[in-house]
Amino acid sequence: MNRSRGYIIQGIFVLVGVLFALRLFSLQVLDESYKAAADNNIIQEEIEYPFRGLIYDRNGKLLVANKPMFDLMVVPSQVFIKDTLKFCDLIGIERNEFNEKIKKARKYSLVKASPFLKQLSLEDLAKIEDYLDEYPGFILQPRTTRSYTYPIMANALGYISEISPQELDKDTANYYHSGDYIGKSGIESEYEIYLRGQRGKKFKIRNVRGVEKGEFKDGEFDTLAVPGLSVTSTIDRELQQYAEKLMNGKSGSIVAIEPSTGEILTIVSSPSYDPNLLTGQKFSANFRSISQDTLKPLFNRPLMAAYRPGSIFKIVQSLVALQEGVITPDTKFKCNTNLIGCHNGASHPFGTSEKLVGAIKNSCNPYFYQVMRRMVVQDVDESPYLDAKIGLDKWNGYVQKFGFGSPLGIDLPGEKGGMIPDAAYYDRAYQGREWKFSNIYSIAIGEGENLVVPIQMANFVATVANRGYYYTPHLIKSIGDSGKPLPQYSEKHHTGVDSAYFEIAVEAMSQVVKSGTGQYRAKLQDIEVCGKTGTVQNDPNPDHSVFIAFAPRNNPKIAVSVYVENAGQGARAAAAISGLLIEKYIKRDSARLYFEPYVLKGDFE
């Protein structure tokens, strides 16, 4: 019986063989549609490039559009030119350049099309289109490039260019082909999968001379290109343009956020470049000069530049200490400059005792030295070393919840996290030697090892404006017609600090602008601005000027952080710019913009 099963198995083998023979007969002999082979035709695929999604500002103004252009492709085996010089004239290249390009194309393939001249504009096309029929072997491949309506926010928008071999390697889904464009930075890169759309494909039958003989199987296998999704940015184009104007000639960054949503109204990295430079035929040359510029216009400062936060960090310290219960709003400390220096002036002489609000208003360093000591040294352990570790880590936990110390997760590539030290950090830094509060006190006033990036400062002031929570800052508020940002941007993050304590911080920040020393440049008629200066030491170079602010005090509409490098006191450049932006955003055309000439002049000493 088992022997007969051997025959059944052999029967199965033969059955499959016969099945294959029949199937192949139908595929190879009966089915005429594959018979392109009879006259030695080639079935070629032609790519139809999709229309890349557009980028709009929050008011529906177009920021990034597409511009048609053409690649002139060549199939070397089909090329037949009677008068090469005439052809060179027509397309505007030299004879030796022509030889080089043909040689390169031949090296790639005799029979496959490769780009001969890339990125011809519509004007170029108009010149050559009518004559191209006389030159077999040359084909036009329509494509698009980007065009920027306004020469602004280059680093946030990013740019597209041809995919690199490394990126092709990483593309495990095999979507991309060599020669495709891909978003390289900014929104273009972060939202690549939404913007890019889907490539279409056409199968054409051509004879050996490249003449089209029709569609393969009547287009049964063809697919249409699907355009990419357009996205709506959170950016306010007018405010952005104004902010860039104010930052002209300065180094630094501005971030403005709508506190109630986390939407980024303005994001400036200065110096910058005109995004139109990185499109079209001049891409390579322009890219080289921009990337070699010593002012680093490609360095996206709001996300990548980590600075010491300076005095604005005193607001964070106040909130943390209040929540931990180591101080109350009425706690007084003496301005003891033996501990740490202070900006003693007429309103805040040596030895004054201030309550919390007064200490913030006068940015009293000794006050916050003592706040931090209470925070870190809580006498929970007999050893002062272990005690400091416990206290510091507790403090670190609070500060992290404000979004400091790690990237916020904004929708742009390259965001840095800054640095908020913890016990493990100092253990490493001291290489096993003991440390205690007296070794680390400079972090109390935002100096020392603290590092924050401007976007985190803006997020922090938005958190204060919200009295305790934030939405992760983001640049895209709607993908396609969804009307929604990516889901992670609709998620509320709480700091864990009571909103009552935030009211105290708000009161202090309001007084800073109303009557603090020299912060009057951020003060506005009819709008109650709450702010805090920072002047970040940068020896031996001039200090950085820092200001964070939000307004109006009740129901805030805008929160800004301004960082101007090497521009001296925060009360000058940064405060004035903050005031101008707030006024411009809230009052629009009726803004008085009193300090605009002062800022544009750019001399803050």
Place this chain on the structure above:
Amino acid sequence: MRRGDGIVDRIDWLTVALYGLLVLAGLLNIYAAIYDIDNPAPFFSLSHNAGKQMIFIGVAVVLAISILAVDYKVYDTLSYPLWALFVFLLIVVLFVAREVNGAKSWIEFGSFRFQPSEFTKFATALAVAKYISRPNFKIARLKDAAILALLIGVPALLIIVQGDMGTALVFSVFILVLFREGMSPIPLILGVSAAVIFLLALLVQNHFYFWIPVAAISGIAIFFNRKSVKRMVLILAAGILVIGMFESVGYAFENFLKPHQQNRILVLLNPNADPLGAGWNVTQSKIAIGSGGLTGKGYLNGTQTKFDFVPEQSTDFIFCTIGEEQGWLGSMILIVLFMALLLRVTQLAERQKWRFARVYGYSVASILFFHFAINIGMTIGLFPVIGIPLPFFSYGGSSLISFTIMLFILIGLDANRMQMLAH
């Protein structure tokens, strides 16, 4: 030694000849697959797959001769240790392998790399043969069935974990071997029916078109068996089971298969559903083969296979090159060669007196058959694209060498079949 009694005289030269023809034809076609009219590479060069394949062939020939020289009894002794070794290597691979095409199956030592999963096939065949040839083996006994299931299932599962579903599926072909050795045909029939239901579940959009015939057939069957309550209940249960399977396939399909696997199956059913994605391979491969016509375009004259339209040209899709350049007639020669080899191997298996050798022979035939059927089936759009090589033909050292070892162990066993009587 008497004349006619040397190993050379006892070898089945027909099998060796078929093997040689397939390997040689494979090499020529690998060269055709990498041949570029713009810049033809010399045939003897290590810069391309055909040149490298020649080295693999050299290694394979040396191995084949050594296998014939070795005492045949060693395979019986080594079967379990070999199985254990390759299972161990499959586990090692999970930790050290680099991912290639979504699967982690390669072990690398410098520039030398190999795929243990290829070798696990014949090691498993040896282990299965060894176990079945135990004196009091009974397939119907639960313990014996369970141990066989472990011998086959453990390597298959490990290969699934590597992400190489195609190679893991090869192990399902042992069901043919077990069938030959007396296993009830019911699992085989059930397996085929399950596959049919599976395909129907994905093909039939409106479920009523499936429900109604099943209900009708069950109804008629119940009507003719209305005398026996037991049978009626059985038929009813079977009907419900079939519909249950049908309904759960969709669920399982969505939830257990990776998206690219789902795609491959969907594309088989409708290649135009995703002509750019998973359907791409099938469409291009069919264009290439279909354009070959009756007699083909001639050696090295293929166009579709020259323009990188067809992926994995010299490995999994090598058949396209034959189809395009040699046409239907050339394809027939290949199919006849494979048929001849499969039937010859089955005959060799049948003439073994020693059960170990017979079971092993059937394993070889079944594994070769599975590769042949799936590989060619996928290039002509009859099976989903699961990347497994065409034995002896596709480019690849691990595949060629492991198939060679597998076949020559059988040739060695067969050459010594008379000595085995003493066993």
